[in-house]
Amino acid sequence: MSTTTQNDSRHESNIERDTDTNEEHNKAQLINQLPIEVLASIFHIVKDMQGDLQSYRSTLIQEIVLQVCAHWRNVALATPILWRHIYISHPPPHPKAQLYISRSGNCSLDIQMEMKASYLEPEDELFFDSGRQAERALQTLQLIVEYGGTMDRWRSLIIRSKAARPLYDAIGLINSAPTPALRFLSFTWGGDDRNRALSLVNSPRVQAMRDAEGKTGDSYSLAHSSRRPQLAHVELVRLPSQFVFLRSSPMVSNLTRFKLASPFPSLQSVSNLLSGTPCLELLDVDIGNLSLENARERLNPTSLDRLRISLPLLSVFSLKIWQYQICGLQLLKIINAPNVESFELEFEIDHGDAGYLGDDRNWSIPAYLAKGRVHGALQSLTSPARNVKCGPIFPLAHKLNIKHISSTGGTFGQPTKYHALASAFPNITHLAASHQCIDVMLGDPNAHPNLTHIALQTPNHKDIRKSLEIIAEYAFARQRLGSPISTLHIYTETPESYFKALKPKADNLEVIDAILERDEWRSEESITILYSVVDALIVREPELRSPNWLMDSDYAEPKAAADTDIGRETGNTESEGSGSEGETDSEPSGEPGSQSESEGDRE
Known part of the structure; x- marks a missing residue:
């Protein structure tokens, strides 16, 4: 036998031995001894914890678990609910959407389209042609149907567009066929014309008004219908008033959740619109921007x-x-x-x-x-x-x-x-406020005897001494009155580690007494007092609100437990999911915990 042949045989033997060793190692891991349904649920929970798809460029959890080991890959591929969210931010043909749909089984689908710059490339003229943008949007939705994501499977549809016409046409498409599973719709127009003269012929507003002509009838309505019996949650953000309000009957009806962030021509028009939704449980009206x-x-x-x-x-x-x-x-x-x-x-x-x-x-x-x-x-x-x-x-x-x-x-x-x-x-039992409001409440700390939870919004600058001193004084006063604050959330740019390092001092009564004798408290002293008088002190980064038109929805749909094809005991359980477009996944590696390199652009 030649030396080369001997080396090849030895190499293959080593691979087989390593593979066997890795499989035994994987089986010995405690997490792999969990029931398959539990492991699938963990994947689903972690996926939802990743947050908004458009806010990061890292690999999605369902892509990561495919690379860990054969067992995880099999569980993920046998869990259709992991693949139900179809996220699109690039132009057709959307190969990753096709892959996700093929893995989603019979699950209802959550479709999210971000018609931003990357979606309109490489044809720059699309930025100024609302008609061609609408054609591309319809092409995307039709491809989803061709890939197996038929409209009777659509559970939610989110479209954010820089032109208004794609939104009009998407609503028209929804009215063209039954959507029995449809529960949630969100349409956001990104045209910003606040600083432009309304008389400009080519302004986004004038173009949106022109595109809305002839599209305010029943064929462009989101009112309750036998074709969409489950639709209960709608968001209309910045859509022109002509399209939303100038109708013979309300655009929406029979909703339980409604977000309206569109200009309206009169209070009468708002009254007419809301009169069609008497069973609302949640209402978000935003006219500030x-x-x-x-x-x-x-x-x-x-x-x-x-x-x-x-x-x-x-x-x-x-x-x-x-x-x-x-x-x-x-x-x-x-x-x-x-x-x-x-x-x-x-x-x-x-x-x-x-x-x-x-x-x-x-x-x-x-x-x-x-x-x-x-x-x-x-x-x-x-x-x-x-x-x-x-x-x-x-x-x-x-x-x-x-x-x-x-x-x-x-x-x-x-x-x-x-x-x-x-x-x-x-x-009130729960209050989210700034230190100015808490400072006023300090004058009568017993005015809200049921208040137990506070979320404090601190200034964006690093000096938060005043905010900490005020909330510490208020919490201490409430404790002395026998009505302590049980949970305090502080939103600040100051690192959480700075707070936690001071927690041990709260158990030292001599330190507390010394602080209370002072007329003014430094930041670290206020934090020490807070740890001594509240049951739970939680520090988080500030909740910054982006002026970007791609801002997230404020309210998420309820989530349910995941289901899997392996060892299934019950029917398919539906829940929010998330997917992406991009490269196809690779085969799993043998070592647990190994991940593929960052995909870069997820499409």
């Missing part, structure tokens, strides 16, 4: 009474109005939702566009929140007559988020306004 031509429209109380709509099932309400306080206050006056439990408010606390009405309490949002109901009935006047039994418009609210309240007029008058705002919600 829009250009409202009628922002200062003022109606008399009789008109507001006529426009009022009842949403008795609404439990979560988010209202983002920023400078549009006149319009925002009128929205509060026409939305009768007495059973709201969680309320989020974003606005300029120094009156915004209602500043010139500062002496008229009928235009005070905090005052209306606190006294907008008389004998339980919602009123159109903010300040009712004296000696009348009045109360808050959301009497059952126990969660309040006001951490994004801003000010452009300095600090004059802020304490009074923060006090009025906090006083409108005496029964």
Whole structure:
């Protein structure tokens, strides 16, 4: 036998021995001794923890597990739910989408299209041609159908487009065939024309208005239909008002969740739209970043009474109005939702566009929140007559988020306004706020006896001493009153390790006593006090809000346990999933924990 042949035989023998050793090693790992269904569920949970697909360029978890070992690969490939999310951000033909669909079995599908620059390449003229962009979007959706992702499998569809016409045509496509599994739709238009003259012929707004002509009938509606009986959650972001509101019947109906971030021509149009969704449980209205031509429209109380709509099932309400306080206050006056439990408010606390009405309490949002109901009935006047039994418009609210309240007029008058705002919600158990609000509450720490959870939004700059001192004083005061804060979240740029290093000092009573004797506390002293008086102190990075039009949805769909084809005992369980487009996966390596190199661009 030649030397070369002997070396080849020896090499093959070594490979077989290494493979056998790796297989034995893999079988000995505790995680591989779990039931297959449990391991599949772990994969699914970790996949969901990866977060938004567009926020990173790393390899997805379902791609990683394929590279670990043969056992993990078999489990992943036999778990259709891992492959249900089809993410597209590049032009056709979408080979990774085809691969994911082939692995998804009979699962319903979550389709997400990001029609950003990478999707419109390599034809630069697509950036300025809404018609050709719409053609490409329809081509993508038709390819998904051809690959086996038929429309009767669509569970959710998210499209974010720089032109409005692809969104119109996608809605038209949805109306062309039954979509019995469809539960969630989200459409975002990225055209930004706020700083452009409306008369410009080629402005995004004018083009979007032109494209909307003839597309406001039933063929471009998202109202409840026997063709889509499960549709319950819709998001309309920045879509032109002509397309959303100028219709003979409401564009949406019978929803339980609705996000509206589009300009509207009048309060009457909002009333008409929401009247078709009386069973709403969650409502998110965002007009803060829009250009409202009628922002200062003022109606008399009789008109507001006529426009009022009842949403008795609404439990979560988010209202983002920023400078549009006149319009925002009128929205509060026409939305009768007495059973709201969680309320989020974003606005300029120094009156915004209602500043010139500062002496008229009928235009005070905090005052209306606190006294907008008389004998339980919602009123159109903010300040009712004296000696009348009045109360808050959301009497059952126990969660309040006001951490994004801003000010452009300095600090004059802020304490009074923060006090009025906090006083409108005496029964809250959860509060998200800035240190300015907590500072006002420090004047009467027992004013919110049920408050147990606080999320503190600190300034973006590194000096957070004042914020820490205020929250420490408030938490300490609550403990002395016998109503301690159980959980405190602090959003800060300061590393979590800085906080944890001070935790041991909280157990030293001499250190605590020495700190309490001082008139002012340094940051490390405030942190030490906090660890001594709250049950759980959680430090997180600030929740930055991107001005980008590709911002995530604020609300996620409920998640369920994963299912697998191996050892299946029950039917296919549906849940949110995530996929991507890009290169196909490679064969698994023998060593556990080994991963493929970064895919770079995931398409």
